Amino acid sequence: MELSDIQTFAEVARTGGITRxxxxxxxxQSNVTQxxxxxxxxxxxxxxxxxxxxxxxxxxxxxxxxxxxxMAALSRExxxxxxxxxxxxxxxxxxxxxxxxxxxxPPLLADFHRRFPxxxxxxxxxxxxxxxxxxxxxxxxxxxxxxxxxxxxxxxxSAFREELVLVSARRWASLAELRAGTxxxxxxxxxxxxxxxxxxxxxxxxxxxxWPSAARFELGTLDGMIGCVxxxxxxxxxxxxxxxxxxxxxxxxxxxxxxxxxxxxxxxxQRRAGHQTSALSSFLSCLTKDTEIIAA
Numbered sequence: 001m002e003l004s005d006i007q008t009f010a011e012v013a014r015t016g017g018i019t020r021x022x023x024x025x026x027x028x029q030s031n032v033t034q035x036x037x038x039x040x041x042x043x044x045x046x047x048x049x050x051x052x053x054x055x056x057x058x059x060x061x062x063x064x065x066x067x068x069x070x071m072a073a074l075s076r077e078x079x080x081x082x083x084x085x086x087x088x089x090x091x092x093x094x095x096x097x098x099x100x101x102x103x104x105x106p107p108l109l110a111d112f113h114r115r116f117p118x119x120x121x122x123x124x125x126x127x128x129x130x131x132x133x134x135x136x137x138x139x140x141x142x143x144x145x146x147x148x149x150x151x152x153x154x155x156x157x158s159a160f161r162e163e164l165v166l167v168s169a170r171r172w173a174s175l176a177e178l179r180a181g182t183x184x185x186x187x188x189x190x191x192x193x194x195x196x197x198x199x200x201x202x203x204x205x206x207x208x209x210x211w212p213s214a215a216r217f218e219l220g221t222l223d224g225m226i227g228c229v230x231x232x233x234x235x236x237x238x239x240x241x242x243x244x245x246x247x248x249x250x251x252x253x254x255x256x257x258x259x260x261x262x263x264x265x266x267x268x269x270q271r272r273a274g275h276q277t278s279a280l281s282s283f284l285s286c287l288t289k290d291t292e293i294i295a296a
Contacts, residue, residue: 001039001042001043002035002038002039003071003072003075004035005035005036005038005039005042006039006068006071006072007025007068007071007072007075008021008025008032008035008036008039009035009036009039009047009061009064009065009068010065010068010069010072010137011024011025011032012032012036012048012055013057013061013065013068014137014139016054016055016056017054017055018032018033018036018055036048043060043064045058045060046058046060046061047060047061047064048061069137069138070138072137072138073137073138073139074138074274076138077138077274077275080275080277081275081277084275084277084278085278086278087118087278088116088118088119088278088279088281088282089116089118089119089278089279090118090119090120090277090279091119091120091122091279092119092120092121092122092141092277092279092280092283093122093124093139093140093141094121094122094123094124094140094141094142094143094144094283095123095124095125095126095130095131095134095135095140095142095143095144095145096123096124096125096131096143096144097125097126097127097128097131097144097145097146097196097197097266098125098192098221098222099198099222099238099239099242100144100160100266101123101125101144102222102242102245102246103239103241103242103245103246104144104159104160104241104266105123105144108286108287109121109123111286112282112283112286115282115286116279116282116283119279119282119283121283124140126195127192127193127194127195127196127197127199128145128146128195128196128197129194129195129196130195131143131144131145131269132145132149132151132154132269135154135269135270135271136151136153136154136271138271141270141277141279141280142268142269142270142280142283142284143268143269144159144266144267144268145197145266145267145268145269146197146198146264146265146266146267147264147265147266147267148265148267149267149269151269152272153271153272153273154269154270154271154272155269155270155271155272156267156268156269157267157268157269157270157284157287157288158265158267159265159266159267159268159287160265160266161263161264161265161266162239162240162241162263162264162265162266163239163240163241163262163263163264164198164201164237164238164239164240164257164261164262164263164264165237165238165239165240165243165254165255165256165257165262166178166202166205166235166236166237166254166255166257167226167229167235167236167237167238167243167247167252167253167254167255168187168229168232168235168252168253168255169229169230169231169232169252169253170230170250170251170252170253171232171253172253172255173253174255175255175256178235178255179209185211185213185214185215186206186209186210186211186213186214187211187214187234187235188214188215188216188217188233188234188235189202189203189206189214189215189216189217189234189235189236190217190219190225190228190229190233190234190235190236191203191216191217191218191219191236192218192219192220192225193218193220197264198236198237198238198264199237201237201261201264202236202237204261205237205257205261215234217233217234222238222242222246223246225238226238226243226246226247226251226252229252230247230251230252239264240254268284268287270284
């Protein structure tokens with residue numbers, strides 16, 4: 001099998017379609033289609049089911065995918081290792097939760113860029129579940145995720161400690177008033193997409209408050225989330241530091257929670273095995289000035 005065909009297959013599986021895969025691979029759609037057809041012909045069975053909304057893996061495709069991901073990641077790692085002469089340079093792909101990227105990372109990224117300008121740093125925001133998968137698959141060199149994380153293939157570094165607060169419109173002066181003044185089913189839960197740790201924790205809180213059937217409304221950006229809370233569309237769960245930084249002129253109210261609900265640690269994860277590039281080592285040196293590596 002051609003490695004380029006395997007890499008293309010893995011990208012189509014990740015993105016769910018030819019168009020997005022072509023964009024990610026910086027090539028034309030016809031090239032992606034040709035490589036997928038060539039791989040299917042070599043294996044002798046379809047790897048994708050084509051439909052109007054994109055492409056879904058067949059049974060054979062699902063069985064091939066973990067091997068393809070490992071092969072693609074190992075190929076990328078091999079190239080980086082061969083090129084790595086100890087000077088921090090080249091690509092470095094970091095993932096982060098939306099909230100961490102908005103408030104915690106700008107000073108760190110600015111410091112890193114000043115110290116290591118030859119590194120081509122890219123940042124991708126996603127929910128924790130997607131970020132963990134990206135690091136394990138090798139599409140991300142490392143990522144900031146919500147803890148706890150325990151995985152034998154990951155090394156974990158403590159990065160930031162956060163206090164989560166329930167965020168509502170300003171008209172709700174207290175949590176007791178909010179609970180008394182909302183319908184029996186509870187307020188709408190404003191959440192990021194499935195895989196977000198804060199979403200999972202908010203849903204647990206709603207169950208404890210007696211609102212398991214409350215409506216969910218998914219948003220894709222932090223600004224959109226805070227804007228919808230401000231106009232009393234619903235409530236959400238966010239780190240206090242994020243709300244203080246991003247909510248202009250006290251446009252929302254923050255309600256303290258019990259320590260078991262409020263405490264959360266942001267962790268930086270990376271794969272335990274394989275070559276750690278000089279670029280990633282340098283990034284960790286900026287991050288770990290005042291942090292401690294935790295054995296996962």
